[in-house]
Amino acid sequence: MNVERLQDRLRQFAEERDWVQFHTPKNLVMALSVEASELLEIFQWLTPEESQEVMASPRAEEVKGEVADILIYLLRLTDVLGVDLDAVVAEKIGNNASRFPAVDL
Amino acid sequence: MNVERLQDRLRQFAEERDWVQFHTPKNLVMALSVEASELLEIFQWLTPEESQEVMASPRAEEVKGEVADILIYLLRLTDVLGVDLDAVVAEKIGNNASRFPAVDL
Amino acid sequence: MNVERLQDRLRQFAEERDWVQFHTPKNLVMALSVEASELLEIFQWLTPEESQEVMASPRAEEVKGEVADILIYLLRLTDVLGVDLDAVVAEKIGNNASRFPAVDL
Amino acid sequence: MNVERLQDRLRQFAEERDWVQFHTPKNLVMALSVEASELLEIFQWLTPEESQEVMASPRAEEVKGEVADILIYLLRLTDVLGVDLDAVVAEKIGNNASRFPAVDL
Numbered sequence: 001m002n003v004e005r006l007q008d009r010l011r012q013f014a015e016e017r018d019w020v021q022f023h024t025p026k027n028l029v030m031a032l033s034v035e036a037s038e039l040l041e042i043f044q045w046l047t048p049e050e051s052q053e054v055m056a057s058p059r060a061e062e063v064k065g066e067v068a069d070i071l072i073y074l075l076r077l078t079d080v081l082g083v084d085l086d087a088v089v090a091e092k093i094g095n096n097a098s099r100f101p102a103v104d105l
Numbered sequence: 106m107n108v109e110r111l112q113d114r115l116r117q118f119a120e121e122r123d124w125v126q127f128h129t130p131k132n133l134v135m136a137l138s139v140e141a142s143e144l145l146e147i148f149q150w151l152t153p154e155e156s157q158e159v160m161a162s163p164r165a166e167e168v169k170g171e172v173a174d175i176l177i178y179l180l181r182l183t184d185v186l187g188v189d190l191d192a193v194v195a196e197k198i199g200n201n202a203s204r205f206p207a208v209d210l
Numbered sequence: 211m212n213v214e215r216l217q218d219r220l221r222q223f224a225e226e227r228d229w230v231q232f233h234t235p236k237n238l239v240m241a242l243s244v245e246a247s248e249l250l251e252i253f254q255w256l257t258p259e260e261s262q263e264v265m266a267s268p269r270a271e272e273v274k275g276e277v278a279d280i281l282i283y284l285l286r287l288t289d290v291l292g293v294d295l296d297a298v299v300a301e302k303i304g305n306n307a308s309r310f311p312a313v314d315l
Numbered sequence: 316m317n318v319e320r321l322q323d324r325l326r327q328f329a330e331e332r333d334w335v336q337f338h339t340p341k342n343l344v345m346a347l348s349v350e351a352s353e354l355l356e357i358f359q360w361l362t363p364e365e366s367q368e369v370m371a372s373p374r375a376e377e378v379k380g381e382v383a384d385i386l387i388y389l390l391r392l393t394d395v396l397g398v399d400l401d402a403v404v405a406e407k408i409g410n411n412a413s414r415f416p417a418v419d420l
Contacts (some may be wrong), residue, residue: 001106001191009198016207022255026148026156029141030254030345032175036134036141037247043131044240045232047363051131055186067179067188068197070137074175081160083172086106092173093114102121127360135240135359142352149345150337153257211316211401219408226417236358236366239351242385246344246351253341261341265396277398278407280347280389284382291370293382296316302383303324312331 003086007079010072025081032073039066108191112184115177130186137178144171213296217289220282235291242283249276318401322394325387340396347388354381 014020042059043051054063078085119125147164148156159168183190224230252269253261264273288295329335357374358366369378393400 001108001194003106006194006198013198013201017205018208024153024156025159026151026153027254029144029148029156030250033138033141033145033348034247034251034254036138036175037244037250039134040138040240040247041244043134044237044244046131048129048131051129051134054130055188063186064188064193065197067183067186067190068193070141070175070179071190071194072197074172074179078172081168081172083160083169085172085176088169088173089106089111089176092170092177093111093118096118100122103123132359135355138243139352139356139359142349142355145345145352146349149342149349211318211404213316216404216408223408223411227415228418234363234366235369236361236363239354239358239366243348243351243355246348246385249344250348253344256341258339258341261339261344264340265398273396274398274403275407277389277393277396277400278403280351280385281400281404282407284385284389288382291378291382293370293379295382295386298379298383299316299321299386302380302387303321303328306328310332313333 003075007075010076011079014076023076023080025077028073028077028080032070032077035066035069035073039063039070042066108180112180115181116184119181128181128185130182133178133182133185137175137182140171140174140178144168144175147171213285217285220286221289224286233286233290235287238283238287238290242280242287245276245279245283249273249280252276318390322390325391326394329391338391338395340392343388343392343395347385347392350381350384350388354378354385357381 014023042054042062046054050057054060075085077083119128147159147167151159155162159165180190182188224233252264252272256264260267264270285295287293329338357369357377361369365372369375390400392398
């Protein structure tokens with residue numbers, strides 16, 4: 001995944017539709033949270049076992065669409081904020097490794 | 106960003122901590138939504154203008170941490186579901202281009 | 211508002227539709243969160259000023275519907291959990307009064 | 316539950332702390348959604364069965380606190396919006412009764 005190229009494309013997409021005025025960090029964070037909840041809605045009444053079969057269910061396409069929307073808003077948000085997505089994920093994974101030591105299984 | 110390599114690393118991380126039992130799609134979607142809301146919490150009382158300055162504020166590091174957590178759960182979820190993140194984002198951007206035509210500015 | 215009478219009615223409603231099997235605390239909390247996000251969706255692109263005029267907008271009925279759904283799931287959840295809604299709110303308001311002293315304006 | 320009396324008390328509470336400036340409908344909806352997710356966080360890794368025992372767990376007090384916060388923001392929001400909480404819930408329950416007929420069990 002080329003994060004910068006996707007962010008360029010999404011920025012241009014917003015500019016061409018005069019949406020930049022709406023894309024404050026506050027609004028983009030709301031939109032991201034709303035998309036995450038639309039994904040949650042698909043799973044809310046499923047048992048744990050049913051949730052594991054969701055991609056073989058009639059709602060599989062919806063799951064893909066919501067997952068894409070979440071990533072799109074995350075890319076747009078980090079572009080607007082100037083946050084380096086690759087760097088923050090690498091740092092967090094490093095921190096988690098110290099914070100949660102592996103266990104003997 | 107190498108999505109597959111990150112997903113491999115996160116899968117191994119979960120296995121080494123005996124967390125795979127908790128990582129049903131249903132639970133991962135909940136965790137993703139919770140992280141999105143932790144980001145929302147940072148912005149809830151900010152004006153639109155203040156939200157644009159958040160990376161120069163004392164909460165900048167928290168923003169980075171939440172953004173990373175959202176991406177980590179999204180990577181883990183799509184790995185468990187077998188969803189190709191690159192493909193669904195490319196498809197969604199294509200669909201949005203047809204759905205929302207560019208305007209004359 | 212008669213909380214107990216509403217809870218009785220909602221419990222009977224769920225029983226008559228064979229929904230009790232789905233109404234675990236975990237699922238009801240997810241549903242409550244989803245409804246809160248459907249309300250959020252209405253406000254995501256509004257300016258603070260526009261949000262103050264939402265009840266004079268075409269989305270006023272939707273706002274009412276989402277507000278009702280949030281309360282309905284909150285009543286159902288607290289019934290299933292055996293939490294006394296009146297008591298916990300009274301206690302929280304008391305705690306907030308100590309935690310956040312009034313200021314001289 | 317006396318909805319109006321609680322709303323009066325919460326309005327006065329906000330006024331005495333100079334918080335009314337922050338209590339736009341948009342911000343209150345964000346806060347409500349954040350509180351719903353803090354409740355979700357408690358349940359995210361629980362099995363359905365564990366979620367039914369949460370009030371006998373060490374997190375019971377947290378559940379009560381989050382439930383109270385959700386109701387408090389819902390009361391504050393509907394006060395600011397001028398939405399009659401009793402009326403919208405009664406209407407929604409009526410609509411649901413027509414929309415979802417009872418089944419023969």
